Amino acid sequence: MGEHIGLLFFSGTGNTQIVTELIQSTLQSKEVIVDIICIEEIVNQNKVVDMDQYSMIGIGYPVYGFKEPRIMKKLTEILPRTKTKDVFIFETAADFISINNNSSQYVIRKLHKKGYNVFYTRIICMGSNFFMKYDDELIKQLYLSALSKVEELCTDVLSRKKRIKTTNFLLRLTTNILHWFEDECLARIFGKSLRVLETCSHCGKCVRNCPSKNIRIKNKKISFKWNCLLCMRCIYNCPKNAIRSRGLSFLILKDGYNIKKIIESSDIKGKYITKDTKGFMKHFQRYFNDSSI
Numbered sequence: 001m002g003e004h005i006g007l008l009f010f011s012g013t014g015n016t017q018i019v020t021e022l023i024q025s026t027l028q029s030k031e032v033i034v035d036i037i038c039i040e041e042i043v044n045q046n047k048v049v050d051m052d053q054y055s056m057i058g059i060g061y062p063v064y065g066f067k068e069p070r071i072m073k074k075l076t077e078i079l080p081r082t083k084t085k086d087v088f089i090f091e092t093a094a095d096f097i098s099i100n101n102n103s104s105q106y107v108i109r110k111l112h113k114k115g116y117n118v119f120y121t122r123i124i125c126m127g128s129n130f131f132m133k134y135d136d137e138l139i140k141q142l143y144l145s146a147l148s149k150v151e152e153l154c155t156d157v158l159s160r161k162k163r164i165k166t167t168n169f170l171l172r173l174t175t176n177i178l179h180w181f182e183d184e185c186l187a188r189i190f191g192k193s194l195r196v197l198e199t200c201s202h203c204g205k206c207v208r209n210c211p212s213k214n215i216r217i218k219n220k221k222i223s224f225k226w227n228c229l230l231c232m233r234c235i236y237n238c239p240k241n242a243i244r245s246r247g248l249s250f251l252i253l254k255d256g257y258n259i260k261k262i263i264e265s266s267d268i269k270g271k272y273i274t275k276d277t278k279g280f281m282k283h284f285q286r287y288f289n290d291s292s293i
């Protein structure tokens, strides 16, 4: 019997969803049956997934504060125990800095305890969706490079190639502290700092779409609670662009973030980094040229 793979993903602003769909279409072109399951449906809507139907599972999420988004903790609690199910983890991030390599450690540990065998991790750079704006040309270039990185990932996982990236103790300790600050302080305070402008039409899109059910609407009044993941989805998807932060607006990209628009635009060619590029972004040359990253 051929492979039947379940891809579980969480995506705040679309990057991880795009990579998940790329993995799906690449695997399908290799005669693999692939189901995509949104992690929010499992965590928030109690969707039950029969893991036994899959020969392998892929789990995808963005890197938040060098580690996993809080929703992944809930997922690892909910997932049923299994007997040696093969799992690969794919993450998306703004950069390929090695400090990001700690982002799968928690998930690997929790899944191992439940009988899953995580044999492969890979970070695909898709650009930054908060704080630091990347040029659209660079985002497109990262997307174009993701096509070949995903192709390689699919070949690797189908042959069960082992690839686990970890960090040393000192980096792990540092990322754990930084992540605690990002997740338990910054994200929650950011959520509570959000307000809607008078232009808000009370359409309820932000309420329906919030992955942590952090936004409420009562008597046409939108309120934000303390459970924000800092995923940025509500802000960039508001039809009236009416959501603002009081005090932490520097985290929000001024012109929003719409990866689909960048990918679909034929004016954006994806030619940002060249061999002559200078400055900070020059380090992406290594990412584009080295297929092992």
Ligand SMILES: Cc1cc2nc3c(=O)[nH]c(=O)nc-3n(C[C@H](O)[C@H](O)[C@H](O)COP(=O)(O)O)c2cc1C
Binding pocket: 010, 011, 012, 013, 014, 015, 016, 017, 061, 062, 063, 064, 065, 066, 067, 092, 093, 094, 095, 096, 100, 126, 127, 128, 129, 130, 229, 230, 231, 232
């Ligand atoms: C709260 C937050 C924290 C982030 N932390 C990191 C990080 O530590 N390292 C990194 O490379 N990118 C970081 N990013 C960038 C995202 O990982 C990246 O843009 C990702 O592709 C977004 O995926 P999504 O669109 O599926 O949500 C962060 C983004 C957010 C919103």
